[in-house]
Amino acid sequence: MGELHYIAFDEEADDIKEKVESYWTKRADGFFELRHDEIESNKANRWLKEIEKFLPTDRSLKILDVGCGAGFFEIILGKLGHDVIGIDLTEEMVAKANEMIRIYDMDSSRVKAIVGDAENLDFGDEEFDVVISRNLTWTLPHPIDAYAQWHRVLKKGGVLLNFDAEYAKGAHNLKSPENLAHKDIPDSLKEECHDIYHMLTISMLDRPHWDEHVLSDMGFSSVEVDNDFGNRIFVEHDEFYIPDRMFSIKAIKA
DSSP states (O other), X not given: OOGGGOOOGGGSOTTHHHHHHHHHHHHHHHHHHHHHHHHTSHHHHHHHHHHHTTSXXXXXXXXXXXXXXXXXXXXXXXXXXXXXXXXXXXXXXXXXXXXXXHHTTXXXXXXXXXXXXXXXXXXXXXXXXEEEEESOGGGOSOHHHHHHHHHHHEEEEEEEEEEEEOGXXXXXXXXXXXXXXXXTSOHHHHHHHHHHHTTOGGGGSOTTHHHHHHHHHHTEXXXXXXXXXXXXXXXXXXXXXXXXXXXXXEEEEO
C-alpha cells in the first residue's frame, strides 16, 4: 500500500456515523422533493449520458447504489431495465427511496432500497456489474474500508462510478446565495453539516487525487478522474445548483 493509506481513519470519533445519520434523517423530506424534481428535469438525461458511456449496453446489469438517498439512481437506471439495489445508512432515506420507486411504478423485485452500511456491505463477493455512488464518500469515516468493500462485491471487469466533491473545503458555500440547492435548509442544519465536515479526516485530503491513488493501489485498473463532470450536469443556476466542484471517478476491477 502507498503512503496515502497511512492516514488516521481509525482515530475517527465513534459517533460520527450517528451524527451523519441524524443529519440525513432531518434532511429526508426536503431531499426527497429535490430528487423527485431532478428526475423530472433535464438533469436526469445529462446524468444518464455521463453514466452510460462507461456501461455495457448489450445486457441488463446488476447495480449497487451505495448511499442511495431518496432513490435517484434507482429510478433513472431502473427505467433502462437494470436491476438496482440501493443501500443507505439512514432508515428514513431508505423509506423515501422506496416511496420514489413506488411513485415511478418500478418492479420492486428488480429495483429496491434497503438499509446498509457502505463500509461493511452485506453482499457476497463479485455480485455486481456496477457500483455507483453520489455524494457519499465525503461522509465516510473509513473511506478505504468502503472502497475495499466496493471492490470486493464487484465482478471482475465491473465498473465503479463515484460522483463526489470536496464539500468541506467549500464549507462557506453552505450559506452562499449561489448555493440554490440548500437555500431552503435552515441554518441550524447547515451548521450541523459544517460540523460534520470538520469531524471527518477525509475532509482534509486532496481529492480526487487521493481517491485515484487508493483505488489504483487496491487493484482497480483504468482509474479515470474527471474534474469537469459537475459543470456538464449543473449548467443552469437552478434549484439543484451547488457551487462546489463535483468530480467523477471511474475505475474497473481488474
